[in-house]
Amino acid sequence: MASRALSLPARRLAAALSTPAMTRRSFQSSARLLEVPVGAMPVRKPVGAFRGGVLGFLSGATISGGALYYYVIDEYRVSNELLTEDIYALQSAVSRIEGYVKSLEEKVRK
Numbered sequence: 001m002a003s004r005a006l007s008l009p010a011r012r013l014a015a016a017l018s019t020p021a022m023t024r025r026s027f028q029s030s031a032r033l034l035e036v037p038v039g040a041m042p043v044r045k046p047v048g049a050f051r052g053g054v055l056g057f058l059s060g061a062t063i064s065g066g067a068l069y070y071y072v073i074d075e076y077r078v079s080n081e082l083l084t085e086d087i088y089a090l091q092s093a094v095s096r097i098e099g100y101v102k103s104l105e106e107k108v109r110k
């Protein structure tokens with residue numbers, strides 16, 4: 001009759017206290033598990049996601065900008081060399097045509 005008089009939470013408490021100690025689970029850690037090993041690394045502060053994201057973006061943008069700069073400079077140098085070669089070729093063609101025209105004018109005068 002005494003068990004009927006107890007409420008449901010009180011019955012659960014009484015049942016928990018009456019169970020043997022071997023069936024209970026302990027969620028405690030021993031002091032040995034909590035010790036830090038001698039050669040352990042010191043705990044580092046985690047880098048925040050925002051700082052890491054900004055730093056990653058800036059470093060990536062800088063590296064890609066530098067690579068693009070050197071690529072553009074190299075392309076400019078190559079195109080400048082090709083243009084210079086074309087100018088020299090045009091200059092030699094003009095001088096040959098000038099020589100042909102002078103020789104034709106001399107032949108016409110004779």
